[in-house]
Amino acid sequence: MAGKRLEKMEENRAKLIAAARKAFAEKGFANASMDELTADAGLTRGALYHNFGDKRGLLAAVVDQLDGEMAARAREIGAKSAGHGEGDSWQALLAEGAAYIEMALDPEIQRIVLLDGPAVLGDPSQWPSQNSCLAETRKGVRAMVESGVMKPVDIEAASRLLNGAALNAALWVAASDKPAEVLPKAVEAFSLMADGFRAKS
Amino acid sequence: MAGKRLEKMEENRAKLIAAARKAFAEKGFANASMDELTADAGLTRGALYHNFGDKRGLLAAVVDQLDGEMAARAREIGAKSAGHGEGDSWQALLAEGAAYIEMALDPEIQRIVLLDGPAVLGDPSQWPSQNSCLAETRKGVRAMVESGVMKPVDIEAASRLLNGAALNAALWVAASDKPAEVLPKAVEAFSLMADGFRAKS
DNA sequence: GAACTTGACATACGAGACGTATGCGACCAC
DNA sequence: GTGGTCGCATACGTCTCGTATGTCAAGTTC
Structure with missing residues (x-):
C-alpha cells in the first residue's frame, strides 16, 4: 500500500487544473481569483502554490x-x-x-x-x-x-x-x-x- | 485665446499615452503600475481615469x-x-x-x-x-x-x-x-x- | 509497533494595485 | 467680476497575489 501520498497529490493537482480550466475560460486569466478557484476544487491557495509555484505555473499546466x-x-x-x-x-x-x-x-x-x-x-x-x-x-x-x-x-x-x-x-x-x-x-x-x-x- | 483648456488636455493625453507605451512595452500590461506610469508623465491616476475610463481604455488608445x-x-x-x-x-x-x-x-x-x-x-x-x-x-x-x-x-x-x-x-x-x-x-x-x-x- | 521525520496543505500576514468618491482650483461665459 | 463648469488631484475601500508560519497525516526507522 505504498504511494497513497502521491496518489492523493495527483488527484489534487488534477482537481486544481480542472477548476483552473473553467475559471480561466470563463473569466480570463487576469480576472480569475485563485481563492475562488481553489475553493471550487475544495482546497486552498496553499495547495496551489505548493504544486505550481505561482499563478503562471498553473496556467502553464492548464x-x-x-x-x-x-x-x-x-x-x-x-x-x-x-x-x-x-x-x-x-x-x-x-x-x-x-x-x-x-x-x-x-x-x-x-x-x-x-x-x-x-x-x-x-x-x-x-x-x-x-x-x-x-x-x-x-x-x-x-x-x-x-x-x-x-x-x-x-x-x-x-x-x-x-x-x-x-x-x-x-x-x-x-x-x-x-x-x-x-x-x-x-x-x-x-x-x-x-x-x-x-x-x- | 480660445481653447487653452482643450489644448492642455490633448497635451496631457499625449503624455499619458507616451508614458503608457513605454511602461507597457517594458513591463507588460499586467505588471505596469498606473501610479508609476502617471507619475512619469507628471500627472496622477485622476487624469488617467478621467481621460480613458480605465486601464483597458488606456491600452486601447496606445x-x-x-x-x-x-x-x-x-x-x-x-x-x-x-x-x-x-x-x-x-x-x-x-x-x-x-x-x-x-x-x-x-x-x-x-x-x-x-x-x-x-x-x-x-x-x-x-x-x-x-x-x-x-x-x-x-x-x-x-x-x-x-x-x-x-x-x-x-x-x-x-x-x-x-x-x-x-x-x-x-x-x-x-x-x-x-x-x-x-x-x-x-x-x-x-x-x-x-x-x-x-x-x- | 512506537517515536520520529518528512512533506503536503492550511492559515495568517503584508504589500501593492485598481476603481470610486470627494475636493480643489483654473478656465470660460455672461 | 462673479458663478459655473470641468479637468485633475487626493483619500479611501476592496481585492488579490505571494510569503512565512503552523499543523497534521503518511511514511520511515529501529
Whole structure:
C-alpha cells in the first residue's frame, strides 16, 4: 500500500487544473481569483502554490493539458484522413489545419491557449510544454518536404506559419457574427494559402 | 485665446499615452503600475481615469496609436514597391507582409499589439480602432481580387490569414535565438504561402 | 509497533494595485 | 467680476497575489 501520498497529490493537482480550466475560460486569466478557484476544487491557495509555484505555473499546466488534447485530436484526424487514401499526406495536412480551426472555436481553447497563453507565457515556441500542436504540424511538414510533396521550404518556418494562420483564422471565425457561415470561408482560404507550399504538380 | 483648456488636455493625453507605451512595452500590461506610469508623465491616476475610463481604455488608445503607425508605414512601403514597377500590386502585397514582419520585431509592437492587445481587448477584428493594419491589407487584397491578380477568394478571409501569418511569423522570429538568421526564412515562407492566393499565370 | 521525520496543505500576514468618491482650483461665459 | 463648469488631484475601500508560519497525516526507522 505504498504511494497513497502521491496518489492523493495527483488527484489534487488534477482537481486544481480542472477548476483552473473553467475559471480561466470563463473569466480570463487576469480576472480569475485563485481563492475562488481553489475553493471550487475544495482546497486552498496553499495547495496551489505548493504544486505550481505561482499563478503562471498553473496556467502553464492548464495550457499544457489543452495543447496535448489538441495535438492528440489533430493526430487522430490526420491519421484518419491519410489512412483511407493511398498516402495522400497533403490531404492530411489540410485536414489537420481545418481541425485546428474548428477546435479553436471552443471558448476554452480560444481564451486560454490563444489569448492569455501567449500574453502571459510568451511566444508558444518557448513554452515549457514545447507546444505539442506545433510539433505535430512540424512532423507532417518534414515528411512532406523530404518526400517532395512540399517545396523545399524551411521546415520550422512553414510549420510556424501554417499553425499561426490556422489559429488566427479560428480567432477571426469565433469573433465574427455568424461563425457557421464564416468557418467554411476560413477553411477554404487556409487550403488555398497552404497550397503555396505544395510542389508544382 | 480660445481653447487653452482643450489644448492642455490633448497635451496631457499625449503624455499619458507616451508614458503608457513605454511602461507597457517594458513591463507588460499586467505588471505596469498606473501610479508609476502617471507619475512619469507628471500627472496622477485622476487624469488617467478621467481621460480613458480605465486601464483597458488606456491600452486601447496606445494600441490605436501603434496600429496607426504600422498601417502608415505599411502603406508607405507598399506604395514605394508598387510605384517603380508598372503596377505590380503583387510585389506590393509581399512587401507589406515583409514590412509587418520586420515591424513586429520592435519589442513595443510585439508586447503591446501582438501579445497584450488581443488578450485584454479581444480579437483585433473587433477593436475599437477597427485595426488599420487589417484595413490596409484588405484594401490591397480587394483590388487584386477584382483585377484578377488574385484568385477569387473571400476578401475578409484572405486578409485575415495574410495578416495573421505575418504577425505570427514575426512573433516566431523575435522569440528565436538569432533573429537576423531567421528573418529571411520567415519572409521567404510568407511569400511562398501568399503565392497560394495568386491566380495561376 | 512506537517515536520520529518528512512533506503536503492550511492559515495568517503584508504589500501593492485598481476603481470610486470627494475636493480643489483654473478656465470660460455672461 | 462673479458663478459655473470641468479637468485633475487626493483619500479611501476592496481585492488579490505571494510569503512565512503552523499543523497534521503518511511514511520511515529501529
